[in-house]
Amino acid sequence: MAVLGKIRNRGALLVTIIGLGLFAFIAEEAVRSCESTKNNERQQIAEILGEKISYQDFQNMVDEYQDVIKMTQGRDNLSEDELNQVRDMVWNQYVQNALIAKEAAKLGLKVTDDEVRDILNQGTNQMLMQTPFVNQQTGRFDANSLKQFIAEYKKAEQSNPQQAEQMRPIYNYWNFIEKNLRQQLLSQKYQSLLAATFVSNSVEAKQAFNEENEEANIQLAALPYSSVADKDIQVSDDDLQAKYKELKPRFKQYEETRDIKYVSVKVQASATDRAAITKQTNEFVAQLATAADPSEIIRKSGSQVAYLGVPVTKAAFPNDIAAVLDSIPAGTTTAVKENAQDNTLNSIRLIAREELPDSVEFQVIQVAGETLDQSRQRADSIMNALNADPAQWDALAKKYGQTGAKQWLTTKDYQYAPSLDVDTKAYINSLNTMAAGSLKNLATTSGNIIIKVTDRRAMQTKYLAAVIKTPITFSKDTYSKAYNKFSQFVSENQTIEGLEKNAKKYGYQVLENQDVRPSQHNIAGIHGTHDALKWVYEASENTISPLYECGDNDNLLVVALTNIHEKGYRDLSDNQVKEMVKAEVINDKKAEKLIAKLAGVNSIAAAKAKGAQISPVNQITFASPVFVVTTGASEPALSGAVAATKQGQFSKHAVKGNAGVYLFQVTKKQSRGQKFDAKAMMQRLAQRNMQAAGNFMQELFINADIKDHRVNFF
Numbered sequence: 001m002a003v004l005g006k007i008r009n010r011g012a013l014l015v016t017i018i019g020l021g022l023f024a025f026i027a028e029e030a031v032r033s034c035e036s037t038k039n040n041e042r043q044q045i046a047e048i049l050g051e052k053i054s055y056q057d058f059q060n061m062v063d064e065y066q067d068v069i070k071m072t073q074g075r076d077n078l079s080e081d082e083l084n085q086v087r088d089m090v091w092n093q094y095v096q097n098a099l100i101a102k103e104a105a106k107l108g109l110k111v112t113d114d115e116v117r118d119i120l121n122q123g124t125n126q127m128l129m130q131t132p133f134v135n136q137q138t139g140r141f142d143a144n145s146l147k148q149f150i151a152e153y154k155k156a157e158q159s160n161p162q163q164a165e166q167m168r169p170i171y172n173y174w175n176f177i178e179k180n181l182r183q184q185l186l187s188q189k190y191q192s193l194l195a196a197t198f199v200s201n202s203v204e205a206k207q208a209f210n211e212e213n214e215e216a217n218i219q220l221a222a223l224p225y226s227s228v229a230d231k232d233i234q235v236s237d238d239d240l241q242a243k244y245k246e247l248k249p250r251f252k253q254y255e256e257t258r259d260i261k262y263v264s265v266k267v268q269a270s271a272t273d274r275a276a277i278t279k280q281t282n283e284f285v286a287q288l289a290t291a292a293d294p295s296e297i298i299r300k301s302g303s304q305v306a307y308l309g310v311p312v313t314k315a316a317f318p319n320d321i322a323a324v325l326d327s328i329p330a331g332t333t334t335a336v337k338e339n340a341q342d343n344t345l346n347s348i349r350l351i352a353r354e355e356l357p358d359s360v361e362f363q364v365i366q367v368a369g370e371t372l373d374q375s376r377q378r379a380d381s382i383m384n385a386l387n388a389d390p391a392q393w394d395a396l397a398k399k400y401g402q403t404g405a406k407q408w409l410t411t412k413d414y415q416y417a418p419s420l421d422v423d424t425k426a427y428i429n430s431l432n433t434m435a436a437g438s439l440k441n442l443a444t445t446s447g448n449i450i451i452k453v454t455d456r457r458a459m460q461t462k463y464l465a466a467v468i469k470t471p472i473t474f475s476k477d478t479y480s481k482a483y484n485k486f487s488q489f490v491s492e493n494q495t496i497e498g499l500e501k502n503a504k505k506y507g508y509q510v511l512e513n514q515d516v517r518p519s520q521h522n523i524a525g526i527h528g529t530h531d532a533l534k535w536v537y538e539a540s541e542n543t544i545s546p547l548y549e550c551g552d553n554d555n556l557l558v559v560a561l562t563n564i565h566e567k568g569y570r571d572l573s574d575n576q577v578k579e580m581v582k583a584e585v586i587n588d589k590k591a592e593k594l595i596a597k598l599a600g601v602n603s604i605a606a607a608k609a610k611g612a613q614i615s616p617v618n619q620i621t622f623a624s625p626v627f628v629v630t631t632g633a634s635e636p637a638l639s640g641a642v643a644a645t646k647q648g649q650f651s652k653h654a655v656k657g658n659a660g661v662y663l664f665q666v667t668k669k670q671s672r673g674q675k676f677d678a679k680a681m682m683q684r685l686a687q688r689n690m691q692a693a694g695n696f697m698q699e700l701f702i703n704a705d706i707k708d709h710r711v712n713f714f
């Protein structure tokens with residue numbers, strides 16, 4: 001009871017403590033909830049039409065596209081620039097498909113399975129022609145071949161996992177094609193429906209025909225705005241505000257952009273570095289000149305050009321190497337020469353220059369045995385049989401479980417390979433040098449191959465050349481010195497004013513980049529600057545970034561954020577906007593002065609007396625703006641005024657143009673003599689209208705209010 005009394009006596013304090021404890025618990029849960037929400041938001045790469053797209057979902061689409069490229073192009077990996085291009089393609093395609101899908105749903109448009117089957121049975125869609133299911137005889141997509149493949153894949157999934165794994169890349173590729181085919185069909189339906197809303201009539205067609213075919217010749221009197229000095233024009237704030245209000249729609253932007261200033265330093269090899277690299281390259285070149293097989297020397301030299309050991313065309317070499325191949329005698333090695341454009345030292349050993357076929361048609365029978373000797377013996381037996389009776393080819397191929405079918409090898413199939421093994425070199429060299437109709441028993445490290453060449457086409461010059469192309473790189477010591485110097489510069493200058501004031505003292509230059517967009521992949525075209533770009537979109541105005549090591553491991557960068565331009569209308573306080581508005585105001589005021597100067601002028605002679613520049617301008621039509629050489633500008637207003645003035649008449653009033661003020665005398669008006677075809681003209685107008693409506697995707701994009709967070713990820 002005593003304890004209970006104590007509790008009661010301290011009840012108020014206890015309630016407070018419990019209340020604080022409950023609040024802390026609730027607050028902790030709230031913080032966790034907020035943190036969870038923020039984490040989810042951090043993983044969102046975009047929001048389109050209210051649908052949130054996670055980074056992982058987008059990356060899966062990118063991976064799918066990469067797999068397609070790798071499979072269709074025989075690539076193992078993609079460069080940074082290529083991967084960025086893939087991401088952009090996936091993004092653009094995804095956004096377009098999402099926007100059209102929404103509009104199509106409103107209209108009840110959809111793609112049915114029957115429509116897809118019809119496209120497959122027709123077999124002419126260009127997307128289908130990129131699949132392995134094209135009949136080589138008909139040149140059309142073979143739907144039956146696809147059905148057979150899918151059936152075999154499904155069967156293999158159940159009974160032969162290893163075979164299914166081998167077939168899976170093609171199966172996934174087909175799923176990619178089918179998905180994109182459906183999206184393509186839906187887009188075509190929507191665009192066709194949109195196109196049907198654009199119609200023309202004979203009255204419109206006749207007017208458009210006249211606008212294109214009635215032309216005029218004039219004597220033009222021009223007073224360029226440049227004839228009035230800017231210093232003679234007074235521009236007030238009211239003038240700027242009025243013009244800004246008039247032009248405001250021009251200054252609307254649909255994504256946030258930012259202005260930056262930056263200092264970029266590209267580390268270069270020092271004189272000591274260059275001397276060491278030159279010495280080493282000369283040593284490799286001396287070895288190259290006498291080597292029986294240049295492969296190992298090319299590898300050790302770090303050359304950027306692979307040596308395959310087979311003749312290839314000029315296309316396989318860098319442009320600077322290809323340009324001199326014909327000037328080098330076969331069997332010689334050139335002295336080391338620097339190429340400043342790609343910063344390399346170069347030497348070429350031209351081993352041979354030959355006329356060889358670009359394409360070779362051939363057949364093969366691969367001969368294997370339990371031992372290498374058994375393989376050799378079987379190959380000899382096959383060769384003896386074929387020499388006795390070449391017609392036995394198909395029967396012998398079938399006997400050894402092969403078709404022996406004809407196939408083609410082109411130079412492109414191998415000349416861009418990073419390397420070739422010994423057997424592949426021998427194989428390609430044999431195909432290149434064998435005469436049509438000849439046979440060869442080629443011994444390889446794992447067996448024998450019986451080769452029969454059936455055709456050779458497109459003879460061209462090929463080169464067997466070993467190339468040393470060594471980059472002139474900087475040493476670790478050189479990079480360290482450059483880094484320390486730049487690091488000191490950055491640490492001492494943590495304001496924009498400091499960067500600009502002291503850059504020159506360090507030998508640096510402050511550069512400017514306006515309207516940096518979040519959809520960019522780098523800053524100022526420098527590789528590896530994503531972290532810096534991400535910083536730009538996280539930073540506050542007038543702040544300085546950390547030092548970034550970027551480029552191809554050869555660049556140092558610091559960035560200053562100077563301005564943030566939010567979505568919406570750019571204000572008149574924006575320097576770019578103000579300059580554009582001011583230029584328009586100045587031209588307006590110059591036009592007023594020049595028009596006043598020409599008051600009462602009613603002839604070309606009188607205009608000339610007022611200082612106008614006189615020149616003939618011919619073949620002016622209403623349909624296209626006239627280009628005035630005197631002012632160097634396109635002038636649509638002048639075309640309209642000429643069309644409204646009869647032959648022989650002088651213009652009723654001065655025309656205010658983009659680059660000057662004009663008066664004119666119409667000296668001749670005539671038709672071009674074309675015959676009016678109402679039906680053809682109506683078709684042209686419909687096509688023109690559809691082209692004008694081709695920016696419907698841009699309108700859909702703007703209205704969708706897409707939130708793009710890609711800059712946070714790559």
